[in-house]
Amino acid sequence: MDNATMQKSPTYLEEFKRKGYSRKDFLKFCTLMAAYLGLENSSVGQVVQALSNKPRLPVIWLHFQECTCCSESFIRSSHPIVADVLLDQISLDYTETLMAASGHQAEEAMKNTMTKYKGEYILCVEGSVPTAADGVYCMIGGKTSLQILEEAAEGAKAIIAWGSCASNGCVQAAKPNPTSATPIHKLVKGKPVIKVPGCPPIGEVMAGVIVHVVTFGRLPELDGLGRPKAFYSKRVHDTCYRRPYYDAGLYVESFDDENAKKGYCLYKVGCKGPSTYNACGVTKWNNGVSFPIQSGHGCFGCSEENYWDNGRIYQRASAFPGFGIESTADMVGKVALGVTAGALAAHAVMTNVRKKKLIKGLEKEGKESEKELKD
Amino acid sequence: MSTRIVVDPVTRIEGHLRIEADIENGKIKDAYSSGTMVRLLEEILRGRDPLDAWAYVGRVCGVCTSVHSLTSVRAVEDALDIVIPPNAEMVRNIMFCAQYMHDHVVHFYHLHAMDWVDVVNALKADPKKTSELAQSISNWPKSSPGYFSDLQKRITKFVESGQLGIFSNGYWGHPAYKLPAEVNLIGLAHYLEALEWQKEIVKVHTIFGGKNPHPNYLVGGMACAISTDDVSGLNAERLAYVEQLLKQGKEFIEQVYIPDLMAIASFYKDWGAIGGGLGSFMAYGDLPWNGYRDISSYKFPQGVILNKDISKVYDVDLRKDDEVQEFIDNSWYEYKGKGGLHPWKGESKIKYTGPKPPFENLDTSKAYSYLKTPRWKGNAVEVGPLARVLVGYARGREDFKMVVDKALKDLDVPVTALFSTLGRTAARGLESVLVAQWGLDFFYQLIDNIKKGDTRMADSSKRSSSKWPEKALGVGHSEAPRGALAHWINIEDEKIANYQLVVPTTWNASPRDAKGQVSAYEAALRDTPIADPKQPVEILRTVHSFDPCLACAVHLYDEEGKHISRISVLGD
Numbered sequence: 001m002d003n004a005t006m007q008k009s010p011t012y013l014e015e016f017k018r019k020g021y022s023r024k025d026f027l028k029f030c031t032l033m034a035a036y037l038g039l040e041n042s043s044v045g046q047v048v049q050a051l052s053n054k055p056r057l058p059v060i061w062l063h064f065q066e067c068t069c070c071s072e073s074f075i076r077s078s079h080p081i082v083a084d085v086l087l088d089q090i091s092l093d094y095t096e097t098l099m100a101a102s103g104h105q106a107e108e109a110m111k112n113t114m115t116k117y118k119g120e121y122i123l124c125v126e127g128s129v130p131t132a133a134d135g136v137y138c139m140i141g142g143k144t145s146l147q148i149l150e151e152a153a154e155g156a157k158a159i160i161a162w163g164s165c166a167s168n169g170c171v172q173a174a175k176p177n178p179t180s181a182t183p184i185h186k187l188v189k190g191k192p193v194i195k196v197p198g199c200p201p202i203g204e205v206m207a208g209v210i211v212h213v214v215t216f217g218r219l220p221e222l223d224g225l226g227r228p229k230a231f232y233s234k235r236v237h238d239t240c241y242r243r244p245y246y247d248a249g250l251y252v253e254s255f256d257d258e259n260a261k262k263g264y265c266l267y268k269v270g271c272k273g274p275s276t277y278n279a280c281g282v283t284k285w286n287n288g289v290s291f292p293i294q295s296g297h298g299c300f301g302c303s304e305e306n307y308w309d310n311g312r313i314y315q316r317a318s319a320f321p322g323f324g325i326e327s328t329a330d331m332v333g334k335v336a337l338g339v340t341a342g343a344l345a346a347h348a349v350m351t352n353v354r355k356k357k358l359i360k361g362l363e364k365e366g367k368e369s370e371k372e373l374k375d
Numbered sequence: 376m377s378t379r380i381v382v383d384p385v386t387r388i389e390g391h392l393r394i395e396a397d398i399e400n401g402k403i404k405d406a407y408s409s410g411t412m413v414r415l416l417e418e419i420l421r422g423r424d425p426l427d428a429w430a431y432v433g434r435v436c437g438v439c440t441s442v443h444s445l446t447s448v449r450a451v452e453d454a455l456d457i458v459i460p461p462n463a464e465m466v467r468n469i470m471f472c473a474q475y476m477h478d479h480v481v482h483f484y485h486l487h488a489m490d491w492v493d494v495v496n497a498l499k500a501d502p503k504k505t506s507e508l509a510q511s512i513s514n515w516p517k518s519s520p521g522y523f524s525d526l527q528k529r530i531t532k533f534v535e536s537g538q539l540g541i542f543s544n545g546y547w548g549h550p551a552y553k554l555p556a557e558v559n560l561i562g563l564a565h566y567l568e569a570l571e572w573q574k575e576i577v578k579v580h581t582i583f584g585g586k587n588p589h590p591n592y593l594v595g596g597m598a599c600a601i602s603t604d605d606v607s608g609l610n611a612e613r614l615a616y617v618e619q620l621l622k623q624g625k626e627f628i629e630q631v632y633i634p635d636l637m638a639i640a641s642f643y644k645d646w647g648a649i650g651g652g653l654g655s656f657m658a659y660g661d662l663p664w665n666g667y668r669d670i671s672s673y674k675f676p677q678g679v680i681l682n683k684d685i686s687k688v689y690d691v692d693l694r695k696d697d698e699v700q701e702f703i704d705n706s707w708y709e710y711k712g713k714g715g716l717h718p719w720k721g722e723s724k725i726k727y728t729g730p731k732p733p734f735e736n737l738d739t740s741k742a743y744s745y746l747k748t749p750r751w752k753g754n755a756v757e758v759g760p761l762a763r764v765l766v767g768y769a770r771g772r773e774d775f776k777m778v779v780d781k782a783l784k785d786l787d788v789p790v791t792a793l794f795s796t797l798g799r800t801a802a803r804g805l806e807s808v809l810v811a812q813w814g815l816d817f818f819y820q821l822i823d824n825i826k827k828g829d830t831r832m833a834d835s836s837k838r839s840s841s842k843w844p845e846k847a848l849g850v851g852h853s854e855a856p857r858g859a860l861a862h863w864i865n866i867e868d869e870k871i872a873n874y875q876l877v878v879p880t881t882w883n884a885s886p887r888d889a890k891g892q893v894s895a896y897e898a899a900l901r902d903t904p905i906a907d908p909k910q911p912v913e914i915l916r917t918v919h920s921f922d923p924c925l926a927c928a929v930h931l932y933d934e935e936g937k938h939i940s941r942i943s944v945l946g947d
Contacts, residue, residue, distance in 0.1 A: 056538050065414050068389045069437020069588040076574045076587065091538035096386045100489045100545030102915055103382035109543040130414075136727045138412040140391055141383045142734040171434040172414035179415050200437060200588055203574070242607070255593060256833035260600040263607020285586040289578045289616075292585030294607065297598035300430065302589075308419075313427045314838075 057214050058113050058121040060152055061095035064138050064145040065172050065181055066127030069200040070163040071097040076203035078287035089214060093121075096140075107141055114155050122213060123156035125149065128165045128172060129187055130179035137179040149187060158192045158219055159184060160209060164302060167195040167227075174308035185226060192219055195226040199302035202283050205231045225305075231283070236273035236299050239281030242266065260296060270314035271298030278303040377404050379736060380908050383411070385918060387486040389438040390925025392884065394918060395737060396900060398908050406900035406914075408884045409737060409744040410925045413725065420874045425451045425866050426838060428874060429592045432862065435876070438481075439924055440588040441474050441580060442855040443862075443876070449667055450862040451594045454849025458666065460831035463596035465821040466583050468662050469617065470590065471853075472814030473579035476624045478856040479760075479807045480576075480632055482922045484562075484569040487800065490916045491639050492554060492562035495547035498531050500556035508557050513634040517568065526564050546912040553642045562639065565631055572631075576624040582613050596833030601825060609832075618818055625811035628804075636804040640786055640797055647788050650796030650917040652899030653755055654683040656762035657882070659691060659861060661854035662813060664820075674813050675854050678766045679751060683794055685769040691751070693850050693861055696720070699877060702748040705741075705886035715750060718863040718875040719848060746925075748885040748894065749877050757895040758858025758882045759921060760803040765793065778805045796899065799920040840869040855879055857924050880924045896921060 013026055021029075061071075092098070094110040101109055113121055127145075130137035135144030153159060161184040164170035172181040185193040196209055209228055212220040220228040237243065245251070245265040252260045252269050267274070273281075276299050280291040292299050298314075301307040311317065376399070383393035391412040397404045420431055428451060433444035445467060452459065459467075502524035509518040533539075546552075554562070577587040583599045584590020591598055602608025660670060660677030670677060678688035692698055700715030709726045710716070728742050737743045756762070767775030782805055783790060792798055837843070845868065852861040858879030865873035883895040893901075899917050906913070 056536070056540075058538070063391070065412060067434050067437040069434070069440060072437050072440065072588045075570060076577065078574060091540045093538075093540060093543055095541065096384050096391075097389070098485060099386050099541045099543065100494070101543060102384065102386045103911075105544040105546070105910070106384055106386050112543070133727060134731070136729070136732065137414075138391065139732050140411065141393075142381075142730075142732055142736075144732045147733060171416065171419065171431055174419045174431075176418060178418045179413065181414070199434065254835040254838070255598055256596060256600050256831065256835060260598075261602035261605060261608050261830075263602070263605055280586075286574065286578050286581040289581040290585055292591055295581070295583060295585035295591065295599045296608075297585055297591035297593065308431070312424045313430055314424075 056089060056091040057210075058117040059090045059092050059094075059124060059210075060110055060113055060121055060156075061092060061097075061124040061126065062145075062148060062152060063096045063140075064125065064127030064129050064149070064165075065179070066163070066165045068097055068126070070126045070165075070206070071095065073200035073203045074162075074206045076286055077207035079204055079207075090122075090210060103141075110152070114152065118155040120157055121155065122158055122160060122210075123152050124160045124162055125166045125184050126162045128169045128181035128183055130172075131182050131187075132178070132180035146187065149184070153188045153191055156191060158194065158213070159188060160213075161185065161193055161195045162206065163201055164197045164199045164307070167197040168305045170199055171308055174306075193226060194219055194222065194228060197227060197232070197303040197305075198278060201303070202231075202279055202285060204283055204287070205279055227277070231279040232277045232303070234277065234279075234282070236276045236278055236281050236293070239279075240273055240293055241281070242293055255296070266293055266296075266298040268316055269298055270300070270312070270316060272301035272304070272307070272310070272317050273299040275310075275317055276301040276304050378908060380905075380911060381736065382911060382914055385915070385923065387489070387915075387919060388923040388925065389436060390880075390923070392918070392923050392925050393737070394896075394900070394914055395739060396905075396911070396914060398905050401904055401906070403900050403903045403905060403914070406897050407737065407739045407743055408746075408886065408894070408896040408900075410746040410880075410884060411744075412925065413745045415725070417874060420871050422870050424840075424869075425454070425864065425871055426594050428864070428871060429594070432874075432876065433589055433592070435878070436924055437588040439474070439478055439856050441470060441584070441590055441592070442853055442860060444590075444592040445471065446851045446853045446855075446860050446862045446876075447864075448592050448594050448851070449853065450849045450851030450864045451866075452667075452849070453851055454847040454864055454866050455594075455837050455843055457595055457834060457837050458668075459596045459834060460829070461666075462601060462821060462824055462829060462832050464663060464666065465817045465824070466597045466599065466832070467592075468817040469621070469814055469821070470580055470583055471662060472810045472817065473576055473621070473624065475810045475856055476628060476807060476814070477573055477576045478922075479803050480569055480628065481573050482803065482856075483632060483636065483800075484566045486922065487919045488562055488566055488639075489542075489545060490912060490919055491552070491643060492566075493547055493549075493552040493559050494530070494542050494545065494563055495534065496552065496554070496556050497559035497563045498527060498534065498556075500527065500560035502527060502560075505557040505560045508638075509561050512638055513630050515630040515634075517564070523560055523564060526567070527560060530563065546910045549910055549912050550906050551912050551916075554639065555642075558638055558642065562635060565635055568631065569627075572627050576620055576627075579617055579620050582609075582617055593833055595835055595838055596831075598833065600832050601830040603825065603830075614818075614822065618815075621811075621814045621818055625815065628807050628811045633804055633808060636801065637782070637785060640801060643797060644786065644788060644792075646797040646916065647786075647792030647795045649903055650799070650899045650920060651794040652895050653757050653893075654681075654794055655754055655756045656680045656765050657691065657751055657756040657758055657859055658763045658766040659693070659852040659854060659859040660766075661852075662817075674809075675763050676767055676770045676772060678770060679754075679756060680762075680765055680769055681754060683791075685765060688766060688769045693852055693863075698752055699861070700750055700753075701877065702750060702888050703742075704748065704889040705743060706747045707742050707745055708747065715753075718861075718877055719865065719873075721875055742886070744884075744886045746881050746885045748888045749882050750888060750892075755888070755892045755894050755898070756882060758879045759799065760806050760856075760858075761793065761799045762858060763854060764802040764806055774809055778808055796917045796920040803922070843869060857922050858882060878924075880921075883921050884923060884925065896923075 093113040129145045135146045138145040161167045166184045169181045250264045284291045300313045377397040385392040393409040396406040429444040429447040432447045435443045503520045505523040506520040580587035580590040600608045657679045660673040660675045662674035665672035696717045702715045707727045847866040849864045863875045885894040887893045
């Protein structure tokens with residue numbers, strides 16, 4: 001950011017001092033932040049430098065075809081920093097969910113930021129843009145969502161596509177996508193777009209992405225699908241604490257059965273953890289309290305492209321034999337998710353020969369279930 | 376001669392709402408409410424697995440998250456004649472209570488408070504006096520002069536930075552703000568505290584449903600198995616966590632939300648005579664103590680009140696053809712025939728006839744919204760907290776009478792003050808008190824069941840489609856935080872043939888019907904005083920008192936015009 005921008009607002013260090021914290025507290029905060037971002041100790045200085053000199057990052061947050069679950073998830077964030085501190089660190093100049101002003105005053109607030117911080121503000125988008133019928137399926141202030149997006153994107157430094165709606169269209173883009181709900185990266189050209197998929201994304205992940213941009217003044221490293229590697233490079237399956245049961249061929253057969261009470265693997269009741277890239281198994285939800293699998297329901301892959309059309313929720317997905325923890329989304333992206341009879345058994349044989357007998361039984365049973373499912 | 380003003384976007388709501396109002400002699404003469412976004416989910420649902428429906432419709436709304444999923448599993452269970460185990464009923468009820476506590480507190484502080492609390496004026500408060508005032512109305516520990524003084528310094532610096540963030544361009548200094556600076560400062564302090572607090576109570580959803588927003592539900596019960604002897608199941612640690620969260624939630628409601636609500640309301644008693652609106656109310660009832668089909672066991676009773684006559688409460692039957700019907704006379708749809716249609720027989724095709732964007736004004740002499748217009752036996756009715764509280768009161772339920780009568784006495788206002796913007800906002804707080812207690816009651820019932828050896832959480836016996844009838848109709852209903860919600864499902868050949876939702880905000884925010892009868896928003900806005908048409912904060916007060924939730928207006932669209940199913944979804 002240029003000097004002119006810097007003078008407009010207090011820096012983080014100034015904010016800290018004003019709140020009665022010492023420089024020591026500030027350094028501690030920077031160390032924590034660096035640790036959170038997975039940086040080496042040597043990077044702490046960089047964080048200190050960045051936070052000492054920058055004004056609050058102006059942010060415009062637009063809402064299109066969405067359900068506001070992303071905004072709700074964002075305010076659930078417990079760390080790296082609590083919600084009110086987070087709201088202090090960025091300057092959230094436009095968000096229909098929380099801003100005081102409405103109507104003309106709201107539009108004016110957005111215009112002010114677009115003018116004053118041209119090229120500096122971050123544009124966050126929650127929701128997809130319907131392009132059918134000349135855009136009349138989503139209008140705000142008499143304009144279509146596409147018109148608003150184009151205007152706001154022009155002066156943005158970068159765009160964050162919050163959630164599955166903005167990243168891949170989510171539920172309204174499921175077949176037959178009647179409103180032509182379109183994700184943001186397909187509509188905005190010449191601007192970096194960070195996709196943060198999930199329905200919603202985990203609150204701490206959202207805050208983490210913002211913190212990264214604030215701290216370094218640049219975007220986090222992205223994978224081939226445009227998602228921050230920090231949070232989307234591992235399969236839920238590979239970070240799942242129930243994984244040993246999968247490897248051992250021990251599965252929940254139906255909800256609330258004896259195996260469910262024992263916390264066995266949910267693969268056979270539809271868990272899509274093997275094909276889903278997200279931080280649920282590690283970061284978990286709502287400050288690490290639980291995640292879907294821990295609470296007994298399979299993952300249904302809400303951060304994956306077209307997940308509403310990737311088979312039924314309780315339909316067993318094909319396993320991905322041979323894919324280890326090192327596999328990337330780019331590789332798996334090339335493997336279609338479908339129902340592959342026997343894949344489950346193949347994986348199980350590979351991973352645990354000692355349970356051969358049990359596995360044989362499961363293989364037979366598995367094939368029968370697959371048949372049922374395929375009918 | 377009246378002047379037309381437009382508020383679009385209406386912020387601090389869920390979804391996209393536009394209000395156009397005609398102002399004459401400093402008052403609203405007439406108002407028009409328009410929903411301006413659709414997603415057309417019904418066409419997406421058609422042909423899918425009924426067991427999956429809860430996940431799709433759950434995405435209707437992420438603010439009142441969980442309520443559509445709950446309503447959906449009830450609709451499917453109704454159609455397939457599935458009775459869930461008592462423990463699952465209790466877990467669903469506990470999650471329902473947690474949702475109310477979260478949603479109502481967030482509404483009050485983050486979506487509604489800035490209509491009453493002047494943030495900038497809070498900077499003029501005397502921290503010592505603020506502390507004395509705070510301690511006189513509540514035992515909440517964060518109330519020292521130092522606490523308020525620190526906060527004030529922080530906000531002063533924030534304002535001086537010139538980067539006002541979410542407070543940019545607010546209506547600060549508007550003559551409609553009446554609170555002393557000290558009350559403004561308390562409101563602002565609790566705005567920030569509530570922002571911290573809200574992320575805690577939802578952990579009840581995370582424990583039972585794996586995440587929040589959008590926790591997981593299950594047709595037949597819940598997926599969170601009870602296993603007192605395994606780390607993966609609902610064991611003593613998990614249950615103790617839930618109990619603690621419910622207790623802390625109740626504490627916040629009793630020690631922060633309610634004292635603030637009463638303190639703020641005492642300065643705005645004139646709003647006890649503004650924004651009354653229809654005077655007719657409807658609730659479907661919810662929180663079954665003895666199974667969803669035993670309506671008499673509901674903690675929230677069902678019923679309809681017409682024309683402010685609380686001496687008579689009518690029963691509601693969602694299966695009857697002539698009770699709930701939807702009309703489209705001023706909506707961007709077309710029907711093959713005329714008149715209203717019961718949701719099981721509904722038909723619709725979207726037909727946008729509004730102006731081509733960008734536009735300044737809607738032509739409100741023609742269709743002007745993506746919302747349809749639902750009616751109960753032809754009557755426009757209001758749904759939501761006020762409807763629930765009035766129905767409970769009119770049905771003579773002791774717990775309702777107790778909280779309502781106490782609030783009226785404390786504020787020294789007559790019972791008629793309930794029919795107002797203030798009454799609506801107060802009712803939301805009053806039912807939060809009830810729900811916070813019920814949440815614990817349900818929790819202890821769950822513990823009692825487990826103690827007696829019942830650990831069932833789901834009935835999977837009918838989850839296989841081979842056991843389903845060829846055709847089945849079902850209806851699921853609930854009391855979403857914003858009011859009466861129902862889903863109608865038609866299952867054919869193991870698939871969804873038709874799925875329809877009539878949601879609270881459709882009842883409240885819909886356009887007028889063919890007879891010219893307005894719905895709740897438009898009725899409530901009439902005669903509202905507007906001090907400055909350029910800063911219509913008064914419109915926001917009344918509209919926000921309903922807690923709008925316009926997540927989507929969803930309708931079936933068939934290119935051949937043959938299909939007769941549809942969904943209308945708006946808000947929760």
